[in-house]
Amino acid sequence: MTELKVVANATCTFCGCVCDDIELTVEGDHITKAKNACVLGKAWFLNHHVEPGPSARIRGKEVSLEEAMDEAARILTDAKFPIVYGLSDTTCEAQRVAVAIADWVGACIDTTTSVCHGPSGMAFQGVGEVTCSLGEVKNRADLVIFWGCNPAESHPRHWTRYSTMPKGLFVPRGRKDRTVVLVDVRKTKSAPAADIFLQIRPRMDFEVLWVLRALVKGLKLDPADLADTGVSLQQLEDLAGKMKSCKFGVLFFGMGLSMTRGKHLNVEAALALTRDLNDFTRFYAAPMRGHGNVTGADNVVSWQTGYPFGVHLGKGFPRFNPGEFTTTDTLARKEADAAMIIASDPMGNFSQAARDHLGTIPYIALDPKETATTAAATVAFTTATYGINVPGTVYRMDDVPIPLRAAFDSPHPSDELVLRGIEKRVRALQRASAAAR
Amino acid sequence: MTLLKISGGKVVDPVHGIKGEVLDLWIRDGVIIAKPANPEETPDKVIDASGRLIMAGGVDMHCHIAGPKVNLARKMRPEDKRNARPVQRTLLTRSGTGGSVPSTFATGYLYAGLGYTTAFDAAVPPLGARHAHEELQDTPLLDKGFYVLMGNNHYALKQIAANEPGRLRDFTAWLLQASKGYAIKLVNPGGVEVWKSGGGNIHELDEQVGHFSCTPRQIIQGLAQTAMDLELPHPVHVHCNNLGLPGNWRTTLATMEALEGRRAHLTHVQFHSYGGEPDRQDLFSSKTLELAEYVNDHPNLTVDVGQVLFGNTTSMTGDGPLGYYLHKVTGGKWTNADTEMEAGCGIVPVTYREKSFVNALQWAIGLEWYLLVKDPWRVAMSTDHPNGGSFLAYPQIIQLLMDRNCRREVLKRVNPRVLERSQLWDLDREYSLEEIAIITRAGPARCLGLKNKGHLGPGADADITIYNESADIRAMFEMPWKVIKDGVVVVDQGEIREAEGGRTYYVHPEFDSAGVNDIQKWFESFYTIQFANYPVGEEYLAGGGVRSSCGSRS
Structure with missing residues (x-):
């Protein structure tokens, strides 16, 4: 018999409203009721299922998390113009690590803000x-x-x-x-x-x-x-x-x-x-902000770099220039030579020129679901879903920070855990390479 | 168990009356200890500080470095960063942006580089507390915390109007616990609520606060008393009404009198010491002497200055109507961000010009405050970063305080009318190094109730700054030789050696939980987040946090 669990004051991260008054009824690894949720929120919670596949793949082949994190770190540190993109559908805790990685490797950090607000x-x-x-x-x-x-x-x-x-x-x-x-x-x-x-x-x-x-x-x-x-x-x-x-x-x-x-x-x-x-x-x-934590992404990128999106870290310090450092542009102009995409699907919604180029460079994708972006990724991580499997912090559209409560565990790791693993490896590679010089 | 010895330095430790004597310091596991009794015990590491000057790490008791308003200012001002030297990434440290509102990692590095190891953000709305804590976690090398905005909080005002000091006390304790804050902050008590209720402001202590049957005087008295009753380590922290308005010194004096002997800290008093009349710039004058004399005679009061420095910076304040006022003065961009049931916020870029009579007089008034308060223990160094200028200007202020010729040189340059309206030229006082150590660490630490900070006696946190002694005071304070945090060298001749560390300080005053039902009922009627999702958990505390004790209650 499946155990019934009720999670009160749960937070819906489907849109920028970030309603935190949802009462979830959980049966095993399914949410069967989402009281107070709107039609979009109900769809978000009730249709949620855990992806059956592996948590980590390299070129479509199942690998261990460690192997995938090693490969991801190698791709990012080998690149001359890496980009990190997405971030609006994950926790601030994960966003903070993503910006850190972008900083260490001198990437362009950009979020879905650049294509909405x-x-x-x-x-x-x-x-x-x-x-x-x-x-x-x-x-x-x-x-x-x-x-x-x-x-x-x-x-x-x-x-x-x-x-x-x-x-x-x-x-x-x-x-x-x-x-x-x-x-x-x-x-x-x-x-x-x-x-x-x-x-x-x-x-x-x-x-x-x-x-x-x-x-x-x-x-x-x-x-x-x-x-x-x-x-x-x-x-x-x-x-x-x-x-x-x-x-x-x-x-x-x-x-x-x-x-x-x-x-x-x-x-x-x-x-x-x-x-x-x-x-x-x-x-x-x-x-009216759209994604559940796009406002958090703006805040995290701003407090860590001083600018809200479209930030280039390749010279060793943050520079801001939308149009130059925003992701649709760095891809369409074929400047980026590696990418890490977090909780976003550019292969599904970017311009043809941007998608074409993304398809030619090695890139890492983190997403709870199989998407056009994860399907074509060099390294793909299936991660746990924020607000359903992962606690943490999100910012409502009015900049009010709200905590998340996990309804049930996922067999997949959180974005934060994967990103921390990649960050650790990136830094180890950089120290080794500095020591070798 | 590592044992560190710092040998041969000239120690300046006013708490223990040490005025530059050559002494060895001993440190075990991040804490200063007495010299080990066993002569066989040898240190694991010795730092030879011969010929150098040693002070405790600096303590900034009033700055704006983390949370909603600070981040809005970062977002609003790309031009401010483009004009500033960026902070370069290294193998050890994160990159960042500078200017008047540095990014978080840069803030930690820059403070540490300046020999400061503790800093408190002065104004956080409790609904944004989680945000402030997240930023503090990303602000390394500093011990830190923040003050909680309460002077326009609806529930507090309701209890003050109803003369319910018990409920006010319980609510305050509950709110400090929920936000993991450190002290009670009043910003333009009552005035921000008036601004939020259709516009306008409050100008008199006995004016009624809009729809609340209470006055600024009652708010000031009620929350000053509450801080004392809860035995908080830091008394009520007051940003008076009428900030920046000519003639506001009367309000400031009335606020001091309204406290009726209760302990209080009056912040950025420079901005509150103006003579004249609101619409008569020609009458603008300094009233520092009158106010400083009152402070001198009333040991219940401490102040920090809010020194103005010439140049461009960002004004950011919980004083919403002030933001509007400044926007009207500058005509430039302006951000206002009001928080439900709690607080306001205004952000405006500002430039202080030497040739401006008003700006130059503001500069002079700040220095007058340092020089006219007789007891250095009761006046703390601040620029109200970034409102008067960046914290990076502290060495410049130290130089001005230690060298009267230096400030007279500036007076010759600035708008000449300042000489008529301020007595700065005639103030001969020059600060000693001991007095500098008091206003930059020992005094603020004492005022904050941080028993292990601001001094170098046994039991103190080993937060230590070692300076190269130099006749060039400004250069000496701008780049310490070494900065030690918790017994570890974190900065060595301007280079960051350790990039992590620092804890968040907070209070946890006890209260009668019977009062929570009423708070919850109120909360659920008016807030837009769930009561259960409001309190900030311990996972948000940098370095695991440090709970400061509240008198005998905790």
Whole structure:
């Protein structure tokens, strides 16, 4: 008979909401119930199965963990331009070791931030950001704007836990005390839940945000200036008025801003607009981060190197330059001559040029599941899943660190354990080579 | 059991009244011991420190080096790092970035390179405590810890308003345990909550804090008393209201008076000693003398300075409305990050210019504080790193304190109006090496209740800095000859020899667990994480952690 176990206060790492109120029922090596989880969270927990294959393979052939770690260390230390990429779906404990390895071997360290909210990070460097933890939104927000994101499908519990539904200290009636606005280029499943939906033309985000800035500052505009935006001056005047007169406003923005025409300029406009509004009221902005611990990756890479992503360590110290040191670029330009991919699937979602090059260089992959990336890896590790088999730390989209509780043990090692093994070997090889010189 | 002897150095150890006598130091397993009674016992290693000067490792009691706001500043300021010398990776050490907000490993190496072996971050919101601890684990070679932001905590304010000192005490103890913090920190008590509740600030000690029926005065008194009742090793650590505003010296004086004899540490007092009126820059003046005299007469008070140095740096503070104010002054980028139920945060790049009357006067006021507080045990060296400047400027400040001609040279260069509004030119006092040792290690260690730090007597941690004696004071303090942490040479003539080590200090005050139900009920109504997921576990403590005792209670 399988033993029944209940894990309370478990944390779901499927998306950036990082809900930590999940109650898991565990039967052996299966989760049979995930109380409080959303449809995505339920799929994450209930469909979880342990990969039956070996924990370590070299060129598809089963090997011991030690052999695989030896080979991984050799590949990384032999390389002239190694890259380390991924990191957004593993613990901070593992991320810290991954950055260490990148440092020791002089790699480019980059995370999936570079293909989602990297431009938001760059905008942050230009403008700063007036932001807050999600509990501030829950307790105070009376105007909530979602821009270029679709929380109904991507972050299903964002509304109920944090932003629109919950009853808070100064919004005791919850949703009734709030105005919810959605701005997007198409009518998504999030639209029916909003009080106001503004459908703007694709690629006009910057223009609309800039008009709002002007309106907030009290400038008079000609309605003709908005001809191409898909919205009228009156609609934006109304929104600007609501933004200035609310008690606590917040603008959540998604990849509809950060990854469409204008990229970091779009986000700079959003950050500048929300900053300006603080001359009238309190107004905040926050990115809707996707992966469970992409925010942790930003934090770890920042505290260890000083920069959030796209960091080159090949000269013996950190240098930051998105576009130059970001992974899609170092691969597509055929610069990288070895790679280590952690908890990410570039072979599944990168450009053809990047994938083509990755296929020609030796690389190491760590992932709990078989993916296009692990299948073609020189050294592949099947690892235990964070938040299901592995405890540790993840950062919610608002930078709040949250602990993970393991539901059951995996036969596979954690990312952290594998990475520590590789780090130890890399350092031993480097010391030996220094001694030989 | 390794036995280390440091022979022939001139020892400066103010705790034991040693003022440069040539003495041998004996160290066993990382702890200073008396000379072994058995003459047969020979050391495993001898460091010949003849002709060199020995002090305990430096102790920085107020800096910002780890946690949410520090990392936001790193993310916001790539230009700051591009202009600074990077920290190169070696076979032993990690690479990093410098500037006003160095990366974590770099922070550890740079402090150690400066002869500092202990540093405390001064402002961590408890919800971000886990983050601060993670960074401290990656900040090597230092013993460290942090103070927990409480002056705008909703539960604390509620208990203060309800006059429930028992509940306030239990909550404080619970919060310090949950966050694994070291001391209570007040930042602009009540003012940050007003800023978070629609904007604005608080300017008077008896103004009501928005929707809470309490005042800054009550917050200051309540938490100062709580720190004493819990017998915390460090008293309440106060960043007063009205930081940076002309005329704020009245608030600072009123805060000192409001303490009514309770122990307290007033931090970065330089920023709180301004005469004049809020909207009249022409009236801006120094009020250090008035405040320092009050401190001189009230032994319940200690201060650190928050010295300003000329150049570019990053202002980072738990004082959210201050961040907005500075943004309005500079017109540049600004980060504000508010934490639910607990705290605020503001980050703004700033430049202090010699030719600016305000900046030059700030510089002078800082030095006045060091020179006008008579008892060096009650004034600690700080730049409020990085707010007034980097901790790397400490040697420069030491030089200014030990050499009046040096500071007069600067006074000749800076905005001339400073001479009218400050008395710095006329202050002849020059610090002795003993006094420097007091304000940089012995005093802060005592103020923090770190019994094994800041001195070189038997039982002390063998955190030792050996300097090359030199007439060039600044050069001497910028590059110690050797730095020893827990009995191991970690820095040798500027080179890191050991790259690991250092522990996190925290307190664990006892409390009545009957109060937890009420805390939990409140917590579950307003927070967005689970009550059970809030406390930070021991696995987050660097080096396994050191639990500092709270009086007789633990």
